[in-house]
Amino acid sequence: MGTPVQQLFDLSGQVALVTGGSRGLGLQMAESLGEAGAKIMLSSRKAGDLQEAAAHLAERGITVDWIAADAADPAQVTKVVEATMQKYGRIDILVNNAGATWGAPAEDYPLEAWDKVMNLNIRSLFLYAQAVGKASMIPNKHGRIINVASIAGLSGSIDVKFIAYGTSKGAVVNFTRTLAGEWGAHGITVNAVAPGFFPSKMTQGVLKQYGAENLAKSAPLKRLGDDDDLKGAVLLFASAAGKHITGQILAVDGGVSAVHGG
Secondary structure (H helix, E strand, O other): OOOOHHHHOOOOOOEEEEEOOOOHHHHHHHHHHHHOOOEEEEEEOOHHHHHHHHHHHHHOOOOEEEEEOOOOOHHHHHHHHHHHHHHHOOOOEEEEOOOOOOOEOHHHOOHHHHHHHHHHHHHHHHHHHHHHHHHHHHHHOOEEEEEEOOHHHOOOOOOOOEHHHHHHHHHHHHHHHHHHHHHHHHOEEEEEEEEOOOOOOOOHHHHHHHOHHHHHHOOOOOOOOOOOOOHHHHHHHHOHHHOOOOOOEEEEOOOHHHHHOO
């Protein structure tokens, strides 16, 4: 009756491309997919960070390579996808994690900052999905796309001044649903994780402003996310265990969105 559960989560022989994969949540998700058997291609802007991340994964017995690139630049996205195809011959899993934020009141928000955040947080997802879809997933009639949204894309905010970030993550939510509808016929699932507060370089400003303990208290589970909390979600969406799940947004936030809107 059915497939053994360990086999459902086994990614042996598959290839995962993880953007923004050199640290934080991206590296955590790459680690999860690699430990499940996938070969990993990491990409972010800084070669030094990528070297460290690749060494970390290699120490855990994971097959890994990396290429530095700006995820908002179409030519560089093409370069990353072509290099991955040349190295591994296929891309089964795409984790769209590259992102940025910028804090300022909406009335004073610089247009340059708006464009930077929107280009990296949503335009890059389209660029990578389109490139990977054409190169591998559509021809192979198989693919798993996992976009990184945020609970900031599920509701507005009273205090935190991040108009572009919240807008971009809301766009990620509906990009995920829309692409899932269009590409389901190709055997491609498209889902998103929506993290709450995890300690990271991106969230350090908010954590400092509001206090990590105070933010933890606002969550039903009374804690922030840690180095393991995205691993199960991304593996579910990437593996055969999630083959009948598409167009879904999974909040991994300690319950914050359940009680504070979203």
